[in-house]
Each structure stands twice: as C-alpha cells, then as structure tokens.
Amino acid sequence: MKSNESSDWVARSLRSVWHPCTQMQHHETVPLIPVSHGRGVWLYDMQGQAYLDAISSWWVNLFGHANPRINAALIDQLSRIEHVILAGCTHAPVVELSERLGQLTGLGHAFYGSDGASATEIALKMSFHFWRNSGQPEKTGFVSLQNGYHGETLGALSVTDVALFKDTYAPLLRHSHQAMSPDSRLAAPGESAETYALRAAASLEAHLAAHADTIAAVILEPLVQGAAGMAMYPPIYLTRVRELCDQYGVHLIADEIAVGFGRTGSMFACEQAGIQADFLCLSKGLTGGYLPLSCVLTTDRVYQAFYDDATARGFLHSHSYTGNPLACRAALAVLDIFEQDDVIAVNRAKAARFSELLGEVATHPRVRNFRHTGMIWAFDVDDAAPGFATEFHHRALEKGVFIRPIGHTVYFMPPYIIEEPEMRLLAQTTLTCL
Ligand SMILES: Cc1ncc(COP(=O)(O)O)c(C=O)c1O
DSSP states (O other): OHHHHHHHHHHHHHHOOOOOOOOGGGGGGGGOEEEEEBTTTTTEEESSSEEEETHHHHHHHHOOOOOOHHHHHHHHHHHOSOOOOSSOOOOOOHHHHHHHHHHHHHHOOEEEEHHHHHHHHHHHHHHHHHHHHHTOOTEEEEETTTTTTOSHHHHHHHHHHHHHGGGGGGSOOOEEEOOOOOGGGGGGGTHHHHHHHHHHHHHHHHHHHHHGEEEEEEOOSSSEEEEEEEEEOTTHHHHHHHHHHHHOOOOOEEEEEETTTTTTTSSGGGGGTTTOOOOOEEEEEGGGGGGOOOOEEEEHHHHHHTOSOOOOOOOOOOOOOTTTTHHHHHHHHHHHHHHTTTTTHHHHHHHHHHHTTTTHTTTTTEEEEEETTTTTTOOOOOOOOHHHHHHHHHHHHHHTTTTTOOOTTTEEEEOTTOHHHHHHHHHHHHHHOO
16 A cells, blocks of 8 residues: 555544544654554554564454454354344353353353453442342442552442553542552562562451451452553462452452463463452453453352342343354354463463573663563563653564553563564564663
C-alpha cells in the first residue's frame, strides 16, 4: 500500500476511533501503526514494515497471529453455529471447554464472560452472593493488593490499585482495603524475597484477624502483578494467603487473566504454590488472543450455595456473548496445542535460552531489578527521564520491535512461538535502545 493510503487510514482512525488507554492528543506526535496483517510473532503495517510483537498484543497472544490450527478450528465452527444464547441453550464447544478447564484446575463449574474485567466482576459478585446465600450477608468487603490490577469497570477498578487508572474515578468506587504488596523489589536490604513475602502475608493476616467477619474475598494476581510493572513474588506468599483465607473464612480469588495458560512457567500460576483458589479468573490467553472470552471457575461448595428453588438465590448475571461458540472453539484449539506440542516443557527451554541472550541486558549499567518468571521478563531503568516509555517504544519501533514499557519498566511477554533469531533481535534492540 502507498504511504498516502496508509496515512489516510491513520487520519480516519484518529477522527473516528477513540483508542483505549490513550490520551488522544498524544497522537499529534506519537504515530499510530496501521496494521494490515499478522503472521506468527510478526505484525505488518500497511507499507509492509514488520514489527516483532514483543508484548503479545496486550498479553493475549500465545501461538502467534494467524495461527493455522486456531484458524482451522474457527472456520469449522463458523459453518456450525457462530453464536447462540447460553441461557436455556448449550453447545458442544462450551461443554467441552468447561470440562477440560475443570480437569486442568480441579474447579468444575465454569461461568463465562467476555473480557477480563467481566470475569473480575463475576468473581466479586459470586463471592458476595455466596456469603449472602450462606447466611452471612455482612461479608461485603474485598481485600486486594497494593499495586494490583483487575480491570477498568467500576467493580474491578474498586479492587485495583493503579493511581493513574483509579484516582479520577475514585468518587464512583466502592472502598476496598489494599494489603501490602509481596513485590520482591520491596524487600529490605539483606531480606530474602521469601522472608519479605511472609512479612507481607503477616500484614494481611493482621487485617483479616480484625475484619474477616465483613470480608468476602481476597483478590490477587498470582506470582506477577502485571500492570504494576511486572512485579514478581515467590509462590510461598500464595501458599500462606491460601492458609489465611481458610483460617479466617474468606474466599481467595486468583486473577490469572494475565498469568494463566503458561505465562509463569506452569499452566496456571497457582500450581507453583500447590493451591487451589475458590474462584479462578481466566481470559487473555484463553483464546490464544483470538476472541474476547473470559471464565470464572469455581468449586462445588460455591455452586451448591446457589442451587435452590428460589430464583433470586441463583446467579442472575449475564452478558450477551456469554460462552460464545467461536471463542470457545478457539480456546479448545489452544488447549489442543498445549497438549500436542508439550508447550510448558518447550517453553522452559526457550525461556532458559532467552534469559541467556538477555545476559548483557541484565548486567547493563542502567538496568535495575532484572527479573524473570516463566515467559515474562522485566527490568527497571533507574535514571529514566520523563517520557522514557514513549521514547523507548519509538526507538524499538524503528528497529522493528513493538514494546510498550510501563513507566520506567521495560518488559517482554512474547508469543510462545518465538524462536532464537527473534529472541536475538529483541535482546539486541533492547541493548541499542538502552
Ligand atoms: C490481571 C488482570 N486482570 C484483569 C485484567 C482486565 O482484563 P481486560 O482488559 O480484558 O478487561 C487485566 C488486563 O490487563 C489483567 O492484567
């Protein structure tokens, strides 16, 4: 496509599309990339320039753009049923997906939403409603973690702790308590990540000890707080929080929207702590980055508390596209790829190789807190000037790499199909940009 046609798409987009998480005026200086197509880890703009999608298109893509196996599943599903109301009807993809997710997690009841934030809303409402149905209507509070992120809708924002996203809407939000973050970077000098995590858990315990009778649930992002700038913490924190939730009679909601499906090195992050949440929120990688679908998985105990003659004791929550068959087929294709390609084991080897290739980045004089969990790498740039993230993004784009730092944190969350030459490009580009 000619350059004037491509810039015409950009101009039309800026006139008619209100882009997410964006101060639109910034696009007076920051270019918008008009994407024409994608293949594997690559995005192509309308003039044929390729960009390595180093953040998996907002952490959703697992097996590359235009993946032939997921495409084939969707094409097949299109000829059967594209969508059908899930109240009063069911279909094979949603049944199979629920059964397979149940087998993988031990949580046998799947409730579907569309985006991640709708899963957060479902989990919060379900937890509250469980306690109400169980004769404890005073359990209405939620505890989340400092720097936690659970989405942008009002309920999800109430348990989110990212000032830039939350402060403006504070008058609209319900109060929730934010417990100390287990982020290993916050450990005192000489204190191990584990000791610090247990200190954070002890402070959560103090809060639960005083307020558990009014708390419905603790919600957290297991192992990696993504939007906080890929803050990482050890599994022992999760093990301890599970014990505390049991001890104080509070639900544990694991928001694995960003970290589920292999991102932390195991299929689900909770596995590394040997725990099961009362509610597990999934989205993003669930469909391999193809279609909006989210899911809240829960226990028999929770499910049974809603199973009753009285309609109002049921969970009367819905979204029009709940359990969309196309999205469920994409998710089934994703689970097939995990099984057929032994993805978790293959990723382990890839992650080790990429970490090696990032050796020079990790020891670069501007780099602080280089960290890595599974298929996520991050580091902070201490002397980052204002505008660092935009500048870094720009410079990387010039080298054919799409990265979006969060503040002074640069991170990589590539699709799992990334190969050595692309890892090298990513490492080299990062060094050049630094
Ligand atoms: C941990 C976590 N929870 C919830 C969400 C919200 O998901 P969505 O943007 O699909 O609403 C996100 C999105 O980044 C997330 O990282």
